[in-house]
Amino acid sequence: xxxxxxxxxxxxxxxxxxxxxxxxxxxxxxxxxxxxxxxxxxxxxxxxxxxxxxxxxxxxxxxxxxxxxxxxxxxxxxxxxxxxxxxxxxxxxxxxxxxxxxxxxxxxxxxxxxxxxxxxxxxxxxxxxxxxxxxxxxxxxxxxxxxxxxxxxxxxxxxxxxxxxxxxxxxxxxxxxxxxxxxxxxxxxxxxxxxxxxxxxxxxxxxxxxxxxxxxxxxxxxxxxxxxxxxxxxxxxxxxxxxxxxxxxxxxxxxxxxxxxxxxxxxxxxxxxxxxxxxxxxxxxxxxxxxxxxxxxxxxxxxxxxxxxxxxxxxxxxxxxxxxxxxxxxxxxxxxxxxxxxxxxxxxxxxxxxxxxxxxxxxxxxxxxxxxxxxxxxxxxxxxxxxxxxxxxxxxxxxxxxxxxxxxxxxxxxxxxxxxxxxxxxxxxxxxxxxxxxxxxxxxxxxxxxxxxxxxxxxxxxxxxxxxxxxxxxxxxxxxxxxxxxxxxxxxxxxxxxxxxxxxxxxxxxxxxxxxxxxxxxxxxxxxxxxxxxxxxxxxxxxxxxxxxxxxxxxxxxxxxxxxxxxxxxxxxxxxxxxxxxxxxxxxxxxxxxxxxxxxxxxxxxxxxxxxxxxxxxxxxxxxxxxxxxxxxxxxxxxxxxxxxxxxxxxxx
Amino acid sequence: xxxxxxxxxxxxxxxxxxxxxxxxxxxxxxxxxxxxxxxxxxxxxxxxxxxxxxxxxxxxxxxxxxxxxxxxxxxxxxxxxxxxxxxxxxxxxxxxxxxxx
Numbered sequence: 090x091x092x093x094x095x096x097x098x099x100x101x102x103x104x105x106x107x108x109x110x111x112x113x114x115x116x117x118x119x120x121x122x123x124x125x126x127x128x129x130x131x132x133x134x135x136x137x138x139x140x141x142x143x144x145x146x147x148x149x150x151x152x153x154x155x156x157x158x159x160x161x162x163x164x165x166x167x168x169x170x171x172x173x174x175x176x177x178x179x180x181x182x183x184x185x186x187x188x189x190x191x192x193x194x195x196x197x198x199x200x201x202x203x204x205x206x207x208x209x210x211x212x213x214x215x216x217x218x219x220x221x222x223x224x225x226x227x228x229x230x231x232x233x234x235x236x237x238x239x240x241x242x243x244x245x246x247x248x249x250x251x252x253x254x255x256x257x258x259x260x261x262x263x264x265x266x267x268x269x270x271x272x273x274x275x276x277x278x279x280x281x282x283x284x285x286x287x288x289x290x291x292x293x294x295x296x297x298x299x300x301x302x303x304x305x306x307x308x309x310x311x312x313x314x315x316x317x318x319x320x321x322x323x324x325x326x327x328x329x330x331x332x333x334x335x336x337x338x339x340x341x342x343x344x345x346x347x348x349x350x351x352x353x354x355x356x357x358x359x360x361x362x363x364x365x366x367x368x369x370x371x372x373x374x375x376x377x378x379x380x381x382x383x384x385x386x387x388x389x390x391x392x393x394x395x396x397x398x399x400x401x402x403x404x405x406x407x408x409x410x411x412x413x414x415x416x417x418x419x420x421x422x423x424x425x426x427x428x429x430x431x432x433x434x435x436x437x438x439x440x441x442x443x444x445x446x447x448x449x450x451x452x453x454x455x456x457x458x459x460x461x462x463x464x465x466x467x468x469x470x471x472x473x474x475x476x477x478x479x480x481x482x483x484x485x486x487x488x489x490x491x492x493x494x495x496x497x498x499x500x501x502x503x504x505x506x507x508x509x510x511x512x513x514x515x516x517x518x519x520x521x522x523x524x525x526x527x528x529x530x531x532x533x534x535x536x537x538x539x540x541x542x543x544x545x546x547x548x549x550x551x552x553x554x555x556x557x558x559x560x561x562x563x564x565x566x567x568x569x570x571x572x573x574x575x576x577x578x579x580x581x582x583x584x585x586x587x588x589x590x591x592x593x594x595x596x597x598x599x600x601x602x603x604x605x606x607x608x609x610x611x612x613x614x615x616x617x618x619x620x621x622x623x624x625x626x627x628x629x630x631x632x633x634x635x636x637x638x639x640x641x642x643x644x645x646x647x648x649x650x651x652x653x654x655x656x657x658x659x660x661x662x663x664x665x666x667x668x669x670x671x672x673x674x675x676x677x678x679x680x681x682x683x684x685x686x687x688x689x690x691x692x693x694x695x696x697x698x699x700x701x702x703x704x705x706x707x708x709x710x711x712x713x714x715x716x717x718x719x720x721x722x723x724x725x726x727x728x729x730x731x732x733x734x735x736x737x738x739x740x741x742x
Numbered sequence: 743x744x745x746x747x748x749x750x751x752x753x754x755x756x757x758x759x760x761x762x763x764x765x766x767x768x769x770x771x772x773x774x775x776x777x778x779x780x781x782x783x784x785x786x787x788x789x790x791x792x793x794x795x796x797x798x799x800x801x802x803x804x805x806x807x808x809x810x811x812x813x814x815x816x817x818x819x820x821x822x823x824x825x826x827x828x829x830x831x832x833x834x835x836x837x838x839x840x841x842x843x
Contacts, residue, residue: 720835
């Protein structure tokens with residue numbers, strides 16, 4: 090291990106400085122703000138390169154807060170998992186920063202935009218390097234905040250402000266579950282740390298709070314089980330008080346469901362497309378939504394405690410994958426199609442984690458970060474070229490007019506659908522092989538999703554880039570400048586070769602094995618488990634057939650069309666989930682709010698506040714009857730009083 | 743029969759009660775006023791009686807004060823009653839209930 094150095098802290102300090110200086114005084118000097126933000130992103134990327142190369146080590150952690158039974162340090166975890174993720178975050182982040190210089194050139198508030206990007210870089214880096222769940226939660230909320238700020242960047246648009254609120258509220262709901270998961274972990278193991286050593290200690294030699302803490306009386310089921318290791322050394326998972334482990338997994342997964350927009354919480358992500366396109370690329374496609382998957386991989390040994398929990402994760406991931414892909418088939422907004430494809434791909438990753446393949450999930454996360462950022466930035470370039478036209482039916486024939494954007498988009502498209510040789514092909518194959526090992530249902534649903542992906546992406550490309558121009562803007566587009574096309578080209582290169590040339594898969598696979606070994610879920614010696622050959626073969630061949638089928642079908646349906654031949658209302662309306670939430674959840678909430686309002690009006694304010702006032706008024710009304718206004722009555726009462734006084738003082742002993 | 747302190751006190755008490763009854767029961771402000779004076783004189787009588795039987799002059803000194811204050815009070819009080827009569831054409835307390843709720 091390297092001698093600890095403080096150098097790595099600059100990963101957090103630089104973006105924070107950039108954001109703070111933008112907020113404090115650079116907002117009147119947009120060029121300075123852009124410079125600060127881009128410079129901090131570049132330096133962070135260099136630093137991440139240094140960390141990945143091994144020349145910058147982990148800094149010494151320092152104490153943040155300490156209670157009896159709980160100590161929370163702020164530190165940095167720099168293992169292969171976080172190194173890889175850091176490279177993705179800072180690398181894609183830097184390219185998006187550069188792209189934004191061109192994309193946001195004409196926006197009067199661009200300083201605020203770059204400030205928001207810096208806050209995001211700060212928070213996201215924090216999530217990646219967090220050594221415990223409380224530290225992670227802090228940055229987790231920071232990501233939520235920057236997402237809110239950037240979705241609502243054009244806050245004078247009603248829809249953008251609404252979308253920002255929606256995203257924030259959805260995430261808050263899910264974060265509540267995450268918090269519950271963190272507390273459950275603390276209750277079970279007495280620590281919230283997620284470093285490898287801590288997980289190892291927690292799983293093999295737990296020292297739960299329950300043993301020496303007041304919690305012991307509150308939660309009797311913990312005590313008997315916690316006397317033994319949570320896991321046996323042999324490698325099998327012990328059935329540690331099943332329901333508690335299930336609650337833990339469910340809680341942690343709830344956090345992931347919010348950030349990664351899994352099924353019940355998926356509604357915010359498509360609406361988040363109201364933000365500027367570079368934000369969609371960076372936050373809502375490449376990195377922030379991947380935070381949930383990253384977190385799951387980080388705490389993966391804990392997830393293994395509850396097999397039903399794992400099944401639940403896989404099921405939700407699988408369902409989200411196909412569900413979002415179905416919706417994407419009938420969307421017409423270029424960014425919304427990409428948003429639903431992001432949902433679908435995130436479903437793949439979560440399914441991979443649930444099927445015991447965190448390495449496969451991280452592999453797909455990395456390749457997806459490249460090609461989805463590429464697709465979004467290319468879509469941004471298209472939108473920029475067409476003066477903010479996002480409807481694919483108003484595009485058409487763009488392939489020859491903006492060739493650079495087209496070719497890069499095409500590479501992203503091939504990588505996304507898993508065309509042989511491109512990045513997505515390899516990562517999707519691994520995921521499907523993992524899924525096949527877990528259960529054939531997951532495999533077949535995943536394969537069908539691959540078919541749908543190929544179908545709707547081909548539809549997008551055919552409608553937007555081929556055929557004839559269907560609007561004025563589409564007839565005279567202008568290619569974007571170098572500051573926007575160079576990031577596209579770089580991302581295109583990675584999307585093309587990221588699957589095989591960079592060794593990402595072996596990198597994560599090695600990490601996953603060592604993590605499992607050190608936490609006692611795999612025997613520390615012996616052969617590493619291999620995916621079954623049949624699964625790998627099926628995972629390669631079946632999706633290939635599906636992909637080509639999808640491409641062919643979409644070509645046949647959409648070539649030369651000026652309007653959509655398919656009309657599937659339920660898909661175009663996203664399975665009516667917004668309406669359902671609106672009526673059931675928001676409606677129910679309104680009812681509850683009205684009930685609370687009634688209580689406020691009639692019980693709190695009526696009975697208690699105004700009641701007190703009425704009481705004193707009433708007593709006054711009664712008392713005023715005594716006041717006759719007749720002096721003689723007063724004198725009479727006074728004299729009786731005096732007489733009684735004399736009587737009691739003199740005679741009543 | 744020898745006149746003792748108790749005889750004086752009894753006379754004073756009778757005077758006081760007569761005065762009190764007058765204040766409480768009469769309706770004419772002037773009569774009430776006179777009854778009030780009678781109560782003051784009852785107090786004065788006890789002062790003088792104690793002063794005489796205890797061989798102290800303090801009580802007599804107090805009586806002078808009371809007489810002085812009572813004189814001043816009569817001056818103000820009568821003036822008020824006259825003013826009131828001019829305003830209301832009556833001195834009956836039954837009519838003077840403006841302060842009542």
